[in-house]
Amino acid sequence: MNDKHIEMRGVRKNFRFFTLDEVSLELEPGQIMGFVGPNGAGKSTTLRLMMGMITPDAGEIRVLGHEIPRAQAVAKRDIGFVSAEMRLLPHATLGWHMEFMRSIYPEWDGSYAATLVKRFNLRPAQNARSLSLGEHVKATLLLALARRPRLLILDEPTTGLDPVARHEVISELMDVLRDESRSILFSSHNTVDVERISDTITFIDRGRIVESGDKEQFLDRWRRIHVQLPPGATLPELPNIVKREADGHFITLITNQYSDGLKNLAGPHVTQVQRMNLEEIFVANVVYNRETRGQ
Amino acid sequence: MLCIYSMYSGIHISQTDARPMYLQIMEQIRARIAAGDWPPGKELPSIRALAAGLNVSVITIKRAYLDLETEGVIVTRHGKGSFVADVNGLAGELKQEQLAGHLEQAAEIGRLLGLTEDELAARLRRAQRNLEKKS
Numbered sequence: 304m305n306d307k308h309i310e311m312r313g314v315r316k317n318f319r320f321f322t323l324d325e326v327s328l329e330l331e332p333g334q335i336m337g338f339v340g341p342n343g344a345g346k347s348t349t350l351r352l353m354m355g356m357i358t359p360d361a362g363e364i365r366v367l368g369h370e371i372p373r374a375q376a377v378a379k380r381d382i383g384f385v386s387a388e389m390r391l392l393p394h395a396t397l398g399w400h401m402e403f404m405r406s407i408y409p410e411w412d413g414s415y416a417a418t419l420v421k422r423f424n425l426r427p428a429q430n431a432r433s434l435s436l437g438e439h440v441k442a443t444l445l446l447a448l449a450r451r452p453r454l455l456i457l458d459e460p461t462t463g464l465d466p467v468a469r470h471e472v473i474s475e476l477m478d479v480l481r482d483e484s485r486s487i488l489f490s491s492h493n494t495v496d497v498e499r500i501s502d503t504i505t506f507i508d509r510g511r512i513v514e515s516g517d518k519e520q521f522l523d524r525w526r527r528i529h530v531q532l533p534p535g536a537t538l539p540e541l542p543n544i545v546k547r548e549a550d551g552h553f554i555t556l557i558t559n560q561y562s563d564g565l566k567n568l569a570g571p572h573v574t575q576v577q578r579m580n581l582e583e584i585f586v587a588n589v590v591y592n593r594e595t596r597g598q
Numbered sequence: 599m600l601c602i603y604s605m606y607s608g609i610h611i612s613q614t615d616a617r618p619m620y621l622q623i624m625e626q627i628r629a630r631i632a633a634g635d636w637p638p639g640k641e642l643p644s645i646r647a648l649a650a651g652l653n654v655s656v657i658t659i660k661r662a663y664l665d666l667e668t669e670g671v672i673v674t675r676h677g678k679g680s681f682v683a684d685v686n687g688l689a690g691e692l693k694q695e696q697l698a699g700h701l702e703q704a705a706e707i708g709r710l711l712g713l714t715e716d717e718l719a720a721r722l723r724r725a726q727r728n729l730e731k732k733s
Contacts, residue, residue, distance in 0.1 A: 333656065334656070334657075335655060335656075470653075473653050474650075474653055477649060477650045477653050477654075478650050480646060480649065480650065480656060481646045481647065481650050483646060495613060498613070499611075499613060499619070499653065499654060499655065500653060500654065500655050501655055502655045502656055502657040503657075517657065518655060518657055518658070519620065519657055519658065519661050522618060577616075578616065578618060580613075
C-alpha cells in the first residue's frame with residue numbers, strides 16, 4: 304500500500320482571534336506540496352499542528368502513518384522541520400551544531416553534510432551569531448537535510464534569501480526528490496517558486512483551505528477570457544465564471560473551469576484566451592472565495 | 599519578477615515565457631530529436647533526474663513526457679525508462695507498405711491493358727527517367 308506522508312481530515316484549532324477550520328489535505332510520497340496563503344492565513348499554524356507542537360480541537364492528523372500528536376515522537380525521527388523562527392545557539396559554531404545532530408540522529412549523513420556546507424558556502428567554524436539571515440536559513444536547512452528525513456516540512460524556506468541563495472536552496476530541495484520515497488511540504492508566499500517546483504498546491508486563506516490539488520490542473524483550468532462585443536450584442540450567461548469585468552464593449556472574464564466548450568459558449572466575439580500564472584490564480588481564487596463566503 | 603534559469607542538456611525553462619513549462623520542455627526535446635542530437639533509441643533522462651536538473655516539479659516533466667509519448671516522439675517502456683522513438687524506422691516501414699500497394703495497383707492496371715512484364719518494367723524505367731529530368 305502506498306501510504307500517504309501527510310493526511311489531515313477536518314482539523315480545527317481555535318484561538319482567541321483566529322480559527323483554523325475544516326483543514327483537510329494529503330501529501331503523497333515522492334511529491335512536493337506548495338502551501339500558499341497570505342500573511343496570517345494559518346500556514347504556520349497548520350505546519351505546527353502537523354508537527355504536534357499544538358493540539359487540534361477537532362479532526363485527525365496522520366504524518367508518515369503516525370497519529371499526531373499522540374505518536375509524534377516516532378514520526379519526528381523521520382521528519383525534518385525548519386522554520387524561520389528557529390534559532391541556532393548564538394555562541395556555538397555551525398560545526399558544533401552538526402556534531403550535535405550527528406550524536407542524536409543515527410541517520411545523520413556526514414558526507415552529505417560536508418557537500419551541503421560547500422554548496423551553501425557555509426563555514427563550520429563560524430559562530431551562529433555572526434551568520435547573515437541567508438546563511439542562517441541555509442544552516443538550519445543543512446541540519447535538517449543531512450539527517451535525510453523522509454519528510455521535510457519547511458516554513459517559508461526561501462523567504463529573505465537573495466536570488467542566488469534561493470536558487471541553491473531550491474536545487475537542493477529538487478535533489479531530495481530524486482528519491483521517490485521522500486516528500487516535501489513547504490509554505491511560501493513566493494508563488495514563482497511554488498509554481499516551478501510543486502507537484503500539488505494548497506491555497507489557504509483566513510483559516511480555511513481554499514483549494515488543494517494537482518499543479519498542472521490548476522494552471523490548465525484557470526483562464527482569462529477577453530471579449531469584445533459589437534454594438535448591440537450581448538454575452539450569453541456562462542457557467543464557472545469567478546470574475547467578470549465590463550468596460551464598455553470590452554469584457555474580461557476569469558474562469559476556474561476552462562474548456563473549449565466554454566469558449567464556444569462565449570461565442571464568436573472572444574478575442575483572446577490567456578493562461579494565468581500561479582500568482583494571478585491565487586489572488587483571483589482568494590478574492591472569489593472571500594466573496595462566496597460573504598466576508 | 600525573478601526568473602530562475604537552469605540547465606540540463608541545455609534545456610532552459612523561462613517563467614516569463616507565456617507558454618506553460620511543460621510545453622517549453624516538449625519543444626526543446628523535439629528540437630533535439632529533430633536535429634539528430636538525440637538519435638532514435640537514445641534513453642531520455644529519468645523524470646526525477648530531469649526534474650532535479652531543471653528545478654522543475656516532477657509532475658511537469660511527467661506531463662511533458664506523457665504528451666511526447668502520445669505524439670509518438672518518445673516511447674516509454676514500463677520500468678525501463680523513456681526512449682527517443684524510432685521515427686525513421688517507422689516511416690521507412692510505412693513507405694515500404696505504400697510502395698508495395700502502388701506496385702500491386704500498377705501490375706493490376708498493366709494486366710487490364712494487356713502489357714507484358716517487360717513493357718510494364720519499361721514504363722517504370724521511363725517514369726524514373728522523367729522524375730530524374732524534373733529534379
